[in-house]
Amino acid sequence: MSEVKASEGSLFIQHFFKDSNRALSYYLEKMNGYQAAKRVLTELTPDQVIDEVKKANLRGRGGAGFPTGMKWSFIPKQSEKPKYLVCNADESEPGTCKDRQIMRYTPHLLIEGLVIGSYAIGCKHAYIYIRGEYVREAKLLDEAIQEAYAKGYLGQGIMGSKFDLDITVHRGAGAYICGEETGLLNSLEGKRGEPRVKPPFPATSGAFSCPTAVNNVESLANIPFIMRMSGESFAKMGKIDKSGGTRLISLSGHVKKPGVYEVMAGGMTLRQIIQDLGGGMLGDKRLKAVIPGGSSAPILTADEIDVIYDVEPLQKIGTMMGSAAIMVIHEDTDLVKLLLRITKFYAHESCGQCTPCREGCHWMESLLHKMIKGEAKMQDLDLLVEVAQNIGGKTLCALGDAAAGPVISFVKKFRPEFEAYIKGQKKYA
Amino acid sequence: MSTPLSNKFYEEMKKLESRYPNKKALILPALHQAQKEYGWLPKESLAAVAEYIGVHEAQIREVASFYTMYNLKPVGKMHLKICTNVACCLRGADELMGFAEKKLEIECGETTKDGLFTLSEEECLGACTAAPAMMANDDYVEELDIHKLNAYIEKIKEGGVRS
Numbered sequence: 276m277s278e279v280k281a282s283e284g285s286l287f288i289q290h291f292f293k294d295s296n297r298a299l300s301y302y303l304e305k306m307n308g309y310q311a312a313k314r315v316l317t318e319l320t321p322d323q324v325i326d327e328v329k330k331a332n333l334r335g336r337g338g339a340g341f342p343t344g345m346k347w348s349f350i351p352k353q354s355e356k357p358k359y360l361v362c363n364a365d366e367s368e369p370g371t372c373k374d375r376q377i378m379r380y381t382p383h384l385l386i387e388g389l390v391i392g393s394y395a396i397g398c399k400h401a402y403i404y405i406r407g408e409y410v411r412e413a414k415l416l417d418e419a420i421q422e423a424y425a426k427g428y429l430g431q432g433i434m435g436s437k438f439d440l441d442i443t444v445h446r447g448a449g450a451y452i453c454g455e456e457t458g459l460l461n462s463l464e465g466k467r468g469e470p471r472v473k474p475p476f477p478a479t480s481g482a483f484s485c486p487t488a489v490n491n492v493e494s495l496a497n498i499p500f501i502m503r504m505s506g507e508s509f510a511k512m513g514k515i516d517k518s519g520g521t522r523l524i525s526l527s528g529h530v531k532k533p534g535v536y537e538v539m540a541g542g543m544t545l546r547q548i549i550q551d552l553g554g555g556m557l558g559d560k561r562l563k564a565v566i567p568g569g570s571s572a573p574i575l576t577a578d579e580i581d582v583i584y585d586v587e588p589l590q591k592i593g594t595m596m597g598s599a600a601i602m603v604i605h606e607d608t609d610l611v612k613l614l615l616r617i618t619k620f621y622a623h624e625s626c627g628q629c630t631p632c633r634e635g636c637h638w639m640e641s642l643l644h645k646m647i648k649g650e651a652k653m654q655d656l657d658l659l660v661e662v663a664q665n666i667g668g669k670t671l672c673a674l675g676d677a678a679a680g681p682v683i684s685f686v687k688k689f690r691p692e693f694e695a696y697i698k699g700q701k702k703y704a
Numbered sequence: 705m706s707t708p709l710s711n712k713f714y715e716e717m718k719k720l721e722s723r724y725p726n727k728k729a730l731i732l733p734a735l736h737q738a739q740k741e742y743g744w745l746p747k748e749s750l751a752a753v754a755e756y757i758g759v760h761e762a763q764i765r766e767v768a769s770f771y772t773m774y775n776l777k778p779v780g781k782m783h784l785k786i787c788t789n790v791a792c793c794l795r796g797a798d799e800l801m802g803f804a805e806k807k808l809e810i811e812c813g814e815t816t817k818d819g820l821f822t823l824s825e826e827e828c829l830g831a832c833t834a835a836p837a838m839m840a841n842d843d844y845v846e847e848l849d850i851h852k853l854n855a856y857i858e859k860i861k862e863g864g865v866r867s
Contacts, residue, residue: 357725369789369828400723407736407773408829410842443723448732448771451827465731465757467770483725527791527832534833570790570828600832602790616793620827626770 330506332519337491349478368569370600374492382419388495515541541585568597571677573684621678744775791832
């Protein structure tokens, strides 16, 4: 399990991995709990809060990296309908388990973030949509919310202000696509978690057809820090333009010390993360490849890891930071089999609304099956890439692109491995 | 009219009603609560949920069938769901699955004859840094290896399942 390795300036990690830290008393005493919310509710206007978050360069931590302050500013100021803030705690991108640590060890940080965010956009009832498998985390959140109600940090007239807020934890039931914000909103409304046609975007018509902001757990948990230290100071923590604060990284696969770590945004290269935080390669084997941002991120070869680990540098080399889930792969790994596993996942999770994704994912899966069984011809490899290219950009949501990216990048960068199966040089073991 | 759901179901739902702007939003919570009663969702319980929400039974089935956690068929007392997604796969999940199938003498997706175990393959559980992992009913079991999995199964065989 992860060990606490707090570097200077880290915000979260020093509070993780100890069960007693989740208590309200710890949050109040050791983390200046609810002080930021108190100041916001009594001294600042909603617009001032949004401006501060904009200055912080807080990028959404769920995967798309959209600036949180900007998202909040899209919520109409005047609305006859209620407005909603929905926390996306679906954390289902393969490789990702950072939000789980926030909910387990610092649930009040998330609650305070929701209080501040709700005030900023004018929401009276916020929802935390948590993936169904996180049974324990949902229970812990419920307990923390009850604590907060009991002490007046939630409910009517929070901390002597005129602001009221309720928070409800809503459990999902096992569907990757509910991490997509409009799929999530449908699921919250008691429907199948199928993504919606956009526009309208959630900011104008989201939960229950009302203006809605959907933010990731880590994004919201950063809000109290921003309001305590100022947006400018938070932005300065980032070592790279446009990225403020720190990033929680889920480091898994073939490293000596897998774990959740925290780095200054843009403060380390991928190689440094693997070496210095992960303790190097498991069994001192050679590095073969890295999936740098959850299973949807195009794969990198061992030669491509001297890249600053942040949004733009990764984009520049054709991949993405996504949910900051790094999966490290050593030399003994069969990448054809691994790609088959990834593709099977997307085929299983495709909601089925869009033909390119529904049919394409299954088609790619069956082509890869054929390859592994030694029944494929060389043109099947080109067909595989062609199918992938015909999914990308042609679907309602990003799942289609997420399924296509790995296929295209695996074949492009590790083509000989696929050819070995086709030529019969390699057999399924 | 007799109902296959207990009073507790209706009490729990009553507590949630004021948390949502309409009753349809209670479908997921209601299905979770209903599943607690039998460990799965028999047709009669879906009908009872439909009646409670005030929609046609088909609408409840339509929703329930979308989500993998709602069991529309009976499952064993202990449902083992081994994650075989990327991070767990890199750490030996396939070997674990093979071992579990052999040990329980069933294939993935099946239930043992005594009704004690169901074995399933699971997509990413969000336990990637403690891979490989599985869910055993509502609990996570992490940093698994064959030895640990064997001991876990033996313990259930001897002591049964705590409810």
